[in-house]
Amino acid sequence: MKFKFILVCALFSLSLPLVSCNKSSDEDVAGSVLSVSGAKSSVFSAILISSGKSDMPVRPGSPLGMYVSLYLAQQNTLGVISALEGIDSQIRLARADSITEDETFSLLQEYGTILQVNIIDTLNRSIHREDALNKYTLALKQMNMRMQQKRTELDQKLKDTGEKRSGERKEVRDMERSVKSALREKDYATAGPKQQELALLEVALAETESKEKQTKKVLDIVKDLLEVGEERLEAITKNREILIAGLQIVNVPGIEELGIVIEE
DSSP: OHHHHHHHHHHHHHHHHHHHHHHHHHHHHHTTOOOOOHHHHHHHHHHHHHHTOOOSOOOOHHHHHHHHHHHHHOTTOOOOOHHHHHHHHHHHHHTHHHHHHHHHHHHHHHHHHHHTOOHHHHHHHOSSHHHHHHHHHHHHHHHHHHHHHHHHHHHHHHHHHHHHHHHHHHHHHHHHHHHHHHHHTTOHHHHHHHHHHHHHHHHHHHHHHHHHHHHHHHHHHHHHHHHHHHHHHHHHHHTHHHHHHTOOOOOOTTGGGGTOOOOO
8 A cells, every 4th residue: 555655656746747848838839939859859869879779870979079179179280281292292293304395495486486576577667666676685685595594504404414324324234244144154033133124224224315315406406596596686786776777788799899888
């Protein structure tokens, strides 16, 4: 009897919160206040996950959030971008030769364009002949300086490539002697690896010799164009007044006796 009394009291005490919740819910509806069920939903979801009855995959959201918070809290932490910078450096090194060649050919094209200018026609089309001649002379001087710098650069490059080619050729000769010696002594275990090394050295030597030939060809073109540019600049400088005045000298027999042509 005592046990039944305790059971009734327990049931009655459990029913009081339910009645209170229903009453407050009715009051909220009457007062147009929305009820909040997020806490109960979270508890229910936690029970499902802990019991293993949920189909949702369990993810380490809480530890990840803690790690992210700690990382963001450390304001002195620097972002690591060394891998990306390494890739960019390798790309720049791989494209260094092609970039240099493109710059050289662009310079040659620009220089050729200036040398192909018809000075007489350009001055005749200009309103101010002296200003036009000054601008062209300045542009030609600057291009001559750039071409002279390029010539010096190519001379040094050709010298360095020649030294590299000489060193690689010596390595090839030494390796050839080693291979022949190993074959003569029938040491095939040594001759095989050395033959592979010899093939790699020959490939490197062929590449260096090709670069040397290409550099020499470009250097010859630069020298030829630079000679034309310097001669043109000297001719313009010494005949400046005649070009500005728009006069021309006709080369006919007996012109030397008039004293208007000076040969140097």
